[in-house]
Amino acid sequence: xxxxYRQIFRAPGAKGFAAAGFVARMxxxxxxxxIVAMLSQTHGEYWLAGAVSATFAFTNALAAPQISxxxxxxxxxxxxxxxxTVSTFAFCMLMLxxxxxxxVWTLFLSAFVAATMPSMSAMVRARWTEIFRxxxxxxxAFAFESAADELLYIAGASLAVGLSVAFFPEAGMxxxxxxxxxxxxxxxxxxxxEPRVRPxxxxxxxxxxxxxxxxxxxxxxxxxxxxxxxxxxSSVAITKELGQPxxxxxxxxxxxxxxxxxxxxxxxxxxTMPLQRQxxxxxxxxxxLAVPLLFADTVPLLALAVFVSGVAISPTFITAFGLxxxxxxxxxxxxxxxxxxxxxxxxMALGAFVAGWVVDxxxxxxxxxxxxxxxxxxxxxxxxxxxxxxxxxxxxxxxxAVSPAE
Numbered sequence: 001x002x003x004x005y006r007q008i009f010r011a012p013g014a015k016g017f018a019a020a021g022f023v024a025r026m027x028x029x030x031x032x033x034x035i036v037a038m039l040s041q042t043h044g045e046y047w048l049a050g051a052v053s054a055t056f057a058f059t060n061a062l063a064a065p066q067i068s069x070x071x072x073x074x075x076x077x078x079x080x081x082x083x084x085t086v087s088t089f090a091f092c093m094l095m096l097x098x099x100x101x102x103x104v105w106t107l108f109l110s111a112f113v114a115a116t117m118p119s120m121s122a123m124v125r126a127r128w129t130e131i132f133r134x135x136x137x138x139x140x141a142f143a144f145e146s147a148a149d150e151l152l153y154i155a156g157a158s159l160a161v162g163l164s165v166a167f168f169p170e171a172g173m174x175x176x177x178x179x180x181x182x183x184x185x186x187x188x189x190x191x192x193x194e195p196r197v198r199p200x201x202x203x204x205x206x207x208x209x210x211x212x213x214x215x216x217x218x219x220x221x222x223x224x225x226x227x228x229x230x231x232x233x234s235s236v237a238i239t240k241e242l243g244q245p246x247x248x249x250x251x252x253x254x255x256x257x258x259x260x261x262x263x264x265x266x267x268x269x270x271x272t273m274p275l276q277r278q279x280x281x282x283x284x285x286x287x288x289l290a291v292p293l294l295f296a297d298t299v300p301l302l303a304l305a306v307f308v309s310g311v312a313i314s315p316t317f318i319t320a321f322g323l324x325x326x327x328x329x330x331x332x333x334x335x336x337x338x339x340x341x342x343x344x345x346x347x348m349a350l351g352a353f354v355a356g357w358v359v360d361x362x363x364x365x366x367x368x369x370x371x372x373x374x375x376x377x378x379x380x381x382x383x384x385x386x387x388x389x390x391x392x393x394x395x396x397x398x399x400x401a402v403s404p405a406e
Contacts, residue, residue, distance in 0.1 A: 004140045013193040021124035024183025029156025030176035037164040059115035068338035080118045084184040090114035091177040095170045122337040130195040146317045150260040208336040213327035216385035218343035223378035225347020227371045230355040234367030241364045255310040263314025276389035279319040285312035287375025293368040
């Protein structure tokens with residue numbers, strides 16, 4: 001049997017844009033925690049560090065879909081280049097403001113402007129879609145990207161904190177900003193794989209979030225993101241309560257590992273079941289596998305339960321992005337993918353907050369009730385939306401398209 005991952009990288013330019021895209025999106029994982037690590041060391045106030053980081057994260061969550069909408073209309077190079085440049089400059093100003101002890105408002109302003117960072121994950125997936133549209137190789141490509149995202153979050157956060165602690169407070173952010181600048185340049189220069197800009201047909205304008213499938217998938221993944229964040233918060237609290245706080249990083253790593261492995265397997269299998277059913281099954285498994293977390297009262301049991309809980313995360317993401325590719329107009333693809341990723345990010349932020357409150361109020365073990373509840377809500381949303389998710393794209397645009405360079 002041929003290696004399906006080797007097959008997708010035989011496409012001209014695939015290795016180049018995938019590698020550059022991986023480097024350019026490192027700030028997704030590094031920037032939020034890098035800001036916290038930097039400011040907590042220089043200012044000694046965690047509330048300030050968290051507030052500045054949240055300013056960046058939430059502003060980016062709102063801005064990224066709008067930037068992606070412009071990318072769909074004008075092309076990746078025309079939009080990503082200036083927005084990434086502004087973001088890079090703002091990150092540099094944030095580091096300078098931190099190092100020079102400038103007024104606090106400059107920290108928030110810099111973080112706010114840095115949120116113009118474009119969604120590199122969406123742009124990479126758009127390039128894969130351009131190459132393998134309506135072909136089984138696209139499932140493999142999306143599986144690879146989901147696995148890459150898992151690896152990025154495992155390594156990125158640790159790298160940002162490790163550099164800041166080992167060298168100087170701004171080291172993690174300096175590395176993150178460098179990845180953004182050099183990765184984006186390398187990615188944009190590869191024009192041969194850049195998706196064509198398709199003309200917007202009459203009645204096909206507006207935002208992708210007005211599309212019913214995008215609404216359903218995004219809302220469902222808000223609660224999936226909450227599950228993801230709750231696992232991290234509750235694992236830290238439980239291991240601390242058990243007197244083994246150092247085991248938290250291992251448990252969280254195992255969670256991502258389970259998702260990473262299963263994602264690669266799904267990509268190799270390329271299941272043929274309708275995507276909306278695959279999505280429902282994946283979300284259902286995510287909800288079901290959250291239940292054993294309630295009974296994990298030792299570190300080994302916690303690690304096992306967390307590993308099992310994580311196996312359905314990647315399949316959920318893979319089928320979610322596949323549905324967006326199949327169900328939204330081609331002129332809205334990048335924005336549609338970005339809205340889904342925004343949903344995940346919002347869910348992680350809200351999940352961390354709610355889980356933290358539950359842990360503080362009712363105890364560490366009860367934090368996982370947030371996962372169980374979020375899983376049940378997400379499954380209900382997906383089941384209720386099966387008809388909309390199963391509908392074919394209303395209209396496919398003609399093959400003729402406008403070149404990004406025109």
